[in-house]
Amino acid sequence: MRLEGKSAIVTGGASGFGAGIARKFANEGAHVMIADLNRAAAQQLADEIAGTVCETDISDAASVAEMARMAETAFGQIDILVNNAGITHLPAPLDEVSEEDFDRVFAVNMKSVYLTARALVPQMKARGAGTILNIASTAGLSPRPGLNWYNASKGWMITATKTMAVELAPAGLRVNALCPVAGETPLLKSFMGEDTPEMRAKFLSTIPIGRFSTPQDMGNAACFLCSDEASMITGTALEVDGGRCI
Numbered sequence: 001m002r003l004e005g006k007s008a009i010v011t012g013g014a015s016g017f018g019a020g021i022a023r024k025f026a027n028e029g030a031h032v033m034i035a036d037l038n039r040a041a042a043q044q045l046a047d048e049i050a051g052t053v054c055e056t057d058i059s060d061a062a063s064v065a066e067m068a069r070m071a072e073t074a075f076g077q078i079d080i081l082v083n084n085a086g087i088t089h090l091p092a093p094l095d096e097v098s099e100e101d102f103d104r105v106f107a108v109n110m111k112s113v114y115l116t117a118r119a120l121v122p123q124m125k126a127r128g129a130g131t132i133l134n135i136a137s138t139a140g141l142s143p144r145p146g147l148n149w150y151n152a153s154k155g156w157m158i159t160a161t162k163t164m165a166v167e168l169a170p171a172g173l174r175v176n177a178l179c180p181v182a183g184e185t186p187l188l189k190s191f192m193g194e195d196t197p198e199m200r201a202k203f204l205s206t207i208p209i210g211r212f213s214t215p216q217d218m219g220n221a222a223c224f225l226c227s228d229e230a231s232m233i234t235g236t237a238l239e240v241d242g243g244r245c246i
Helices: 016-027 039-049 061-075 099-127 148-171 188-192 197-204 215-226
Strands: 007-011 031-036 052-055 080-083 130-135 173-180 237-240
Touching: 007 016, 007 061, 007 099, 016 031, 016 039, 016 080, 016 215, 031 039, 031 061, 039 052, 052 061, 061 099, 080 099, 080 215, 099 130, 099 148, 099 173, 130 148, 130 215, 148 173, 148 237, 173 215, 215 237
Parallel strands: 007 031, 007 080, 031 052, 080 130, 130 173, 173 237
Antiparallel strands: none
């Protein structure tokens, strides 16, 4: 019960890594809001973990503001924010990615972090406490060809994490990031271009531990960084990648 009595928002929490984090948080005693565009999937998980649902477009300022309002109404205060929602473009040469795809990656992976901070940081600062966890990627540390603008967005998120941590530490807030390798999530096929045994084997050959990141891996790491056990840790980008970045 390391998060007992705490409230948390997990964006993109209806599936993949977000669902793993939401389940772990609930198992450790937190009250969890699942903020996701897929309301049906979010509701199904919320029913499982006794959570709260908010249908949210995290790239839209009004939608994020409504998410914050609903969370404050439901919980009174927000102790933990997990910026998990993210997308990618399909593998392609950097000069062939469409402007529409670039703008979508920018809005969901980067602008959303600004919007959630604008909506939630003021009440955390007023309380002198709060934890923010950004879900980045090994792509932001060790970029590979073909996913250039996705790589760049995750590198941006790591830098955002560090600058947020430095600025917000005096106010009592901690900000960290997790950097998973590809995992069994809805984005896996998009990362690979095609989901075939051959492509999976190619991906796995780059991971020393020999398997993908799982939602459980992410939930465990997220729980530690968002708990009081990590009270001296801020500004870190923790690799949960089976050694891929070595």
